[in-house]
Amino acid sequence: MKKREPGTYKEHRLPLIGYLPNRIRNHFIAMCGEFIGTFLFLFFGFSSTQVANAAANGANSSTGGLSQVPNASSLLYISLAFGFSLAVNAWVFFRISGGLFNPAVTFGMALVGAINWIRAGLIFISQLLGSMAAAGVVSALFPGPMNVSTTKGYHVSTAQALFIEMFLTAELVFTIFMLAAEKHKGTFLAPIGIGLALFIAELSGVYFTGGSLNPARSFGPCVVLHYFPPYHWIYWLGPALGAILAAGFYRFVKILEYETANPGQDFNEKEAEVFVHDEDNAATGADVARPVVHMPRPDYSAGEAGPQASNESVSYPATGVSPQASGSRDGVNGNGFGKTPIESPANNSAGPSAAVTSFRSGPAVESGSRS
Template identity: 60%
Template sequence: MARQRSGDSILPFFKKQSGQLDGTADQRPRRSRSFSFVPNWVRNEFIAFAGEFGGTFMFLFLAFSGTSIANAAVPTTDGPNTANLLYISLSFAFSLMINVWAFFRISGGLFNPAVSLGLFLVGAVKPVRTIVTASAQIIAAIAAAGVVEGLFPTGLNASTSLSNGTSIAQGLFIEMFLTAELVFVIFMLAAEKHKATFLAPIGVGLALFAAELAGVYFTGGSLNPARSFGPAVIKGFVGHHWIYWLGPVLGTFLAFGFYKLMKYSEYETANPGQDLDDHEASMFNPPDDPVSADEVQRPNVAAETAESIVQQVTSISSGSGPPMEQIGSHGTGVSPMGRVERIGS
């Protein structure tokens, strides 16, 4: 018997073609031919870097521009200029929301070294990706600040500093608590996967909006080391610049600690079934006093419907079940003609 060559197919119907299996191992190309000269992981990290750079640049370019416009106006009162604060808060919130929504499929849409750190802590981002995204964010922040400084007649007027009698200790803890709110929202809306995860950019943008309303007047509302570092490189550093690094990092650890407490306590058992639709709710029957998150998991409607169909068809074939035209009358998902209907229709 002739020895089979290493490139031959073991089975005649498993022909070795581009993008197909050859019967021995997965021979599908792992990267496009244009990038065949680099390892696949390098290509992916480059994509993540480019996505974070582009997304962070556009986020901060729009936010810095809006802030510079707002700060160009002369305050009309000695106290907080609420119109000014609202304009700045909206500039940051809407810019973040739009760009996170646009870039989250590419790199995750993090745009903040504190967020990168937080997602690393919860295991959603690997160490190399954390370094790659954080580096891209810092470089993009410098670039965005430089472009705004040179492009607009008003120049860059978006630096963060303590004001209105805010002490360094107060500024540090303001940044910490506001960042903790933002990062925890990201944990619960983006890192925790659920039916509304695709809407997470809206919640994240609103979280930043609320935080900016509270923080802009006292600290500039950074919540993001890159956001403060970029303007500082272009316009100069203040002596307390370090709080815009330490505050967000402490806030990230605070959010992480509370998130881990909720996960360790299996928070799902306290208020189960909040994400269920009508089909799932009809199949959801948790115990009165659930012990673990496994007891309140979302029902798999498709699997349970398929199992019900199989059981009824089996009973019909054995002559012990209802006629075919009766299947579906109790929510099994089968029409009178025996077709499987789309769940939710």
């Protein structure tokens, strides 16, 4: 390890952790987060399924299979349990590891470049370990045979079960792409949408396939019960194909610059007022980016005469709209990407990086800066 120069050592909460390379430390943190998060997510899901199936008629207790009697209340209970468990734990662990808890989701995130393959491989191991730990704890804590495995329904062929798992997983993974991988003003609420997506998918899939959508969810109980059904492979291949399908469609809409089709989704009221949707010239996502809007900011300073308001203003965000009196802007929405001869950056001496004038008279404020 390279010797640190005197004075370059940063003080950490845990002594000596600063000597561990950041990349290794970050991978370790993500692995711990995925292990604990997967454990908690599946613990509550498994335990709720155990409760729902404890007295269900027709349960195959010898293999721990779900009851094949179409009990609507049990299906709803299980679906709600998994959906809410994912929402809560994803919200808790999102800042630590990303809150994936699912090898299929991890695979999809790696396919679209949201995480690198080394991180994906490490948290994949943590997810499987978390699943086995959750199944083991549920088996030890709750009385009776463990009854949480994913099994095919009666008269459901292996091919049907495979494609059910594929399409339901694709819906879940694409939801994660658009709510979590794509950053927007509602990203902090992504766990709610993701939990609801799993809830809807479980409603459709629990009766026919057990509603896995997650190889770890099916793998853990099989390890604890020492029984793998002959069709267990569908709970690996189906979700993997679903992740590939979701990743393919996500890349497709990204290549087509989907942002230009329905712009303004993240704008506030002021930004929407100054935004101009020039559909003929808006060819890329940058052309419909959030405009800069200067909002007066009443900063107060104490003095002999009491609090005094300053004349400062705030500009949001760094995409460059100049709210001039004439209404003219540099390029499409002032970001300099307009393609018409009049609005092209080449014909604008100021260019897209020109200083933006505040609503008030005063010094110019550069785009996205805070005076």
